[in-house]
Amino acid sequence: MDLDSVRTFVAAAEAGRFQEAAAELAVTQQAVSKRIAALERSLGVRLFTRTPRGVELTIDGQAFLPHARELLRVAERAVTSVRTGHRPLRVDVIASRGAATGLMRAFHRAHPDIDLDVVMLLEIETAVAALRSGTIDASFRAVAAPGRPLAEDIESVRVLDEPLQLLTGPAHALAGARSVPLARLARHRIWMPGIVPGSEWAAYYDDLTAEFGLTIEATGPNFGSDALLDTIADTPALATFMGGHTRLVWPTGHGLRRIPVTDPTPVYPHCLLWHRDNPHPALTTLRTHLTTTTTAPDTAGTWAPSWAIPRP
Template identity: 35%
Template sequence: MPVTHARPTSLAPWVAFVEACRAGSLSAVAEALGYTQSAVSRQIATLERDLGARLLAREPRGVRPTPAGAAVLPHARALVAEADRAARAAAAPAPAPHVSVGAVQSAAMALVPGALRRVPDPPSWSMLTDSTDRLIDRVAGGELDLAVVTDAPPGLPTRRDVLLRHLFADPMSVVVPDDHRLARRRRVSIADLADEYWIEDNAGSEALLHQLAARYDLTLRVDRSVGALMIKVALVAAGHGVALVPRSVGPALRGDVRLLALRDAPRRGVYVATRPGRDDLSRLVTALRARH
């Protein structure tokens, strides 16, 4: 017997659901969308009833997607993104080209802004940052036209509806304070920094650091308590430790830190993700490859 579901007639519940997954809080969604919290709750309850599944788990500190909600989320994002594009198209029947770009944090610091500057007659663009797996999901769902991602641990997810093209291999380097004892060296070994306190912002970078240390039979003191690359660099500048970063972020680093090359540096591959057939993005892909 076929299973049927009612189709929600309003976009508002979908928007509320996507925003709730992003913010993790119904009160934050209410503030962002200009609704009362009870109205947001009713909208999501309507969507859950129409789809026949519970989408959000209510917890003391907020909300999170249930397994069903996680399965629905990529489709919800795509629906909201397409509705936004439709609204822009209606407002401007002949709109200027617009590219929605995603990037991991390190690529958003220097690589992507530089590439967008080099594109001849550049289109209007918007950019968001996220993890590699989430960016690829957003490309597949149509929320993003293009994303710059890496194969740092746990690696690249593979899916048939997303085309991945290798851009370059990005060696990892060390950031130290400008007054560090090694700051005037051009190249250092991980053994030179064995007694340092290492600051990390993500599991992929931390895994590369431990892999390098293992080659030298070293155990490093590592704290992964910050969630943003620029915060990690700020802590280094203030003298709280040193950090592993990709060499490609060098042009965007602040003046009170030094970027040092590493002997036997681990490398991560940098890739561009698009949906197949997006030949209209070739100029931007070329600019990303010509990064210097």
């Protein structure tokens, strides 16, 4: 149904005269007549009858009027949903329990007036394509991994260095340690089935294992964090790496331990990505919030891959 014809019908019904409707819509009276005639042909009914004083709604016109008004309201809401400055800020956080989700929750608490849509995209290629198309406004990633240079139209800033922790079950040899030096982990099995080949976090752990002689096993299907926690709790020989800001919940009987890794502490370099020409006004607010409320750890005691974008 042509919305211009519907809008013209509503204007004429409220004005009672085609001439006044034409003036309101900034079109000719002939254009109003043509639009009304086209709408009547489409509906198969007469909507107006002419009177000496103008036009009056027929019974069918009276029945159609409230629906016509609702059509226009729905159309306006549809336009508003994608209009810059009116639609929510759409941000990709990759996973629901990760550090990026925590950052966005803090942003929402600091700026409750900004509407947010949070999405979870796994692959960086998908995220970059969504940034370019305007499907999302920002994405949290670790960039730029080797062989993954960012395109010139994508900008980024490093917003959080998340320290890695060792997660073990209660019977693991390191379960009682208050902290563990990174080099000591070379003799232990680290199991991380969530590593996706070709992802930016795969590149991160490839560099970590190469530099410190670690062994990280990514074998077996990835059944999610709950299954990982169950296995770590029940297998004394296995441990896994977990981000220090990652939210985890496990049954009391698991007795899992989160142990800081030191000398150096490996940190995961979370960056915010956005398209250079993105006009959403809340995007600047988000960037300012992240760069002013997160602090970098002492770089002398930490490790990040050489390709990580420097902190501002």
